[in-house]
Amino acid sequence: MRNHFADSGHPTTGLRIQPIFQRVIAAHRILWAIPVSLWIVCAACTMISGVRSSDSPDTDTTSSVFSWQFDSIGTFRSVIHDLSILDNQTFFGVGLIRRDSLIDNLIEWDGVYRLKSIPLTAGFASLKALTAHSRNNLMIASDVTLLRLTSTTVEELASFLPSADAPGFGSINRIWSADPNTLFLVGQNGYTILYQAGEWRALPGSNRPPLLDIHGNGNTIVTVGYSGQNRGLIMSYTGSSWQIVNLPFLPREANPAGVWVSSDSVYCVTQLGLAVFKPERRSGRLIPLAICHPGGSALSAIRGNHARDFMIADSRGGISHYNGRRWRHFDSPLPAALQPHFILTAFDFRDDRVVAGGYHRIHKYALILRGRRTHAEQRQF
Secondary structure (H helix, E strand, O other): OEEEEEOOOOOOOOOOOOOOOOOOOOOHHHHHOOOHHHHHHHHOOOOOOOOOOOOOOOOOOOOOOEEEEEEEEOOOOOEEEEEEEEEOOEEEEEEEEEEOOEEEEEEEEOOOEEEEOOOOOOOOOOEEEEEEEEOOEEEEEEOOEEEEEOOOOEEEEEEOOOOOOOOOOOOEEEEEEEEOOEEEEEEOOOOEEEEEOOEEEEEOOOOOOOEEEEEEEOOEEEEEEOOOOOOOEEEEEOOOOEEEOOOOOOOHHHOOOEEEEOOOOEEEEEOOEEEEEEEOOOOOOEEEEEEEOOOOOOEEEEEEEEOOEEEEEEOOOOEEEEOOOOEEEEOOOOOOOOHHHEEEEEEEEEOOEEEEEEEEOOOOOEEEEEEEEOOOOOOOO
8 A cells, every 4th residue: 555645736716606697596487598509608618706605604715725645555456436534534435445365345544544345245345335424334335235334233224136126226326315314325227216214215217327426405415427328417306206407508418427515506517517506495496507617627526515615526536626716726636647547436525624536547456535624733634
């Protein structure tokens, strides 16, 4: 296991997000009538001004100064599938880590790495998704199984093996948890699964592309995905089913890959830029606010703390932070020799901590990039 330090990148200047209309909720019918061509033109803008949101704190901006370290883990054919930050000192990851004759699938970091092998009764050895509620309560999914891990036990909560009722959910890609007893899982075959109070049920759909990410806040839960045929999809949960979001300003090739929900806005990263929506209070319908391109290529992940403190990442490890007024883009905190070969597969940002994971596309070992805001006084992350 190798540990390295990388430069923190350089700031961008003048790149800011701007709503298309000032009073979009009151005028949403007009907004939806805007020609598609106008939205696409706006997507190419590079000089745009800042989003204001009611969930923003009193402070004007947040710091965009981060220091970075990265670690290579495992040997050939190792990969990180998902990451979850628990607190200022700890994160967990799942995937497949090969070390000579050993195979591990769970990573814990609290200053040092601990690699563990969680036994599975079905499917491959790889774990695919997780959410960390505490050290004593990790919810983890394999291809076909939902598990709860405590400090001493591994409990199988559900099995999603193919059956007559469910011919195959495909690999689970992400978990979002409203609370320890309510989880949504999204998967490769376009299915969504709701696990609640010890029972699970599928919320199936027809002809859906793979679902790659899910996130929520309160009553607003959104999932996104796309297929190789440029079939992009954004869906919001109505309380009993999923509602497809109409995207008049995003062409089919936009390919939404990541979503993050703040207290009053929904942010989706796509290959064409960052799309921002406002949930309508009564219906929950997502009203488009703006689209911009803050930097990076093929945006694939987004997470944040609030509307003046969130981060996006592209598929090659380029990371951008929005601080309430402007963007700062880190071309890639990885060394130059690694940048062309890094494939991002996992990302999380919480408080002053950011962690990204993936693999080297040629040598196939796993990589984890760790960042921390340098003004924080907590121990180094």
